[in-house]
Amino acid sequence: MSPMMRATTDNGLLAPVPDADGAPFWDFATRGELRIQSCAACREPRFPPRPCCPKCQSFASSWRLVNGTGHIWSYVLPHPPLLPGYAAHAPYNVVVVELSDAPGIRMVGNLVASPDAEIDSAAPEDLRIGAPVRAVFPQAQGITLLRWTPERP
Ligand SMILES: [Zn+2]
Numbered sequence: 001m002s003p004m005m006r007a008t009t010d011n012g013l014l015a016p017v018p019d020a021d022g023a024p025f026w027d028f029a030t031r032g033e034l035r036i037q038s039c040a041a042c043r044e045p046r047f048p049p050r051p052c053c054p055k056c057q058s059f060a061s062s063w064r065l066v067n068g069t070g071h072i073w074s075y076v077l078p079h080p081p082l083l084p085g086y087a088a089h090a091p092y093n094v095v096v097v098e099l100s101d102a103p104g105i106r107m108v109g110n111l112v113a114s115p116d117a118e119i120d121s122a123a124p125e126d127l128r129i130g131a132p133v134r135a136v137f138p139q140a141q142g143i144t145l146l147r148w149t150p151e152r153p
Pocket of ligand 1: 039040041042043044053054055056057058
């Protein structure tokens with residue numbers, strides 16, 4: 001089994017399981033690039049990756065590099081019952097981030113204090129709707145993750 005197909009990391013957190021449409025996203029992430037699938041016909045960005053443009057129904061797509069910044073659009077603090085790997089970090093956060101370069105594109109992840117920090121590392125004052133954040137790509141056991149850190153002005 002390749003590292004990309006594992007369901008969890010060694011510490012019990014869920015790992016990405018890319019499908020054919022999403023594999024390029026994770027390949028770019030491994031290189032430290034946040035790229036959004038966009039329609040090659042009308043340029044409409046879309047996420048999660050999928051075969052067909054929801055705006056013009058074209059099957060042609062490209063991967064547009066974005067600057068990796070965004071803001072917290074929403075967040076939650078999950079409560080038990082949690083998977084064991086997550087219970088060990090509770091309370092932690094799950095954020096929904098809207099991208100600066102692609103308004104309307106929102107991604108789910110965790111806000112962390114630094115790229116390699118645990119999911120319960122973010123300072124409470126950094127966790128607020130509208131807070132600026134930046135994508136980071138920590139690697140664990142050969143698996144690239146997408147997380148978010150506070151963007152300092
Ligand atoms: Zn289109």
